[in-house]
Amino acid sequence: EPEVTQTPSHQVTQMGQEVILRCVPISNHLYFYWYRQILGQKVEFLVSFYNNEISEKSEIFDDQFSVERPDGSNFTLKIRSTKLEDSAMYFCASSERFLENNPLNTEAFFGQGTRLTVV
Template structure:
């Protein structure tokens, strides 16, 4: 079964440093997402991406965050200057609304996550 993959599984960085989290969505999917989950808290939507541009973003997704699809397979989340409160699990997801892998709504397939620790 196709799956979303993410690298690295764990990233440790110093406050103020830039990090790039990488995701390879399911190959025929067209919509891509980033979510985060602070330890012990709920999963929060960050951003959705379609047709090489941001479709929607939450208030969490401020100017420190950016996303990119640099080639036909990768989808990245960059945090320019990390803060302590950015420490969380970051999940990438992809979907194919109206396609073979979806139902009447947008079934999203999540990756295993990247645990980001900011020191």
């Protein structure tokens, strides 16, 4: 069964360092997402990406964050200068193109997450 895979599963980094979280979405999917869950808090939407550009982003997704689909298979989230409050579980997800008349395509598939710890 196709699945979304994320690497690494755990990442520890020093404050101020850059990190790149990697995701391989399901191959025929066209929409890609990053979500995060700070310990004890809700899962929050960060950004959605379609057709090689950001289609929507939340207030959390400031200039320190960027996303890229460098090679047609990977989807990455970069945090330029990490802060302590960036420590969280980061989930990548992908979905087929949304078609309002076809509810079968409204499912997002999630990866297992990358736990980022900033020290």
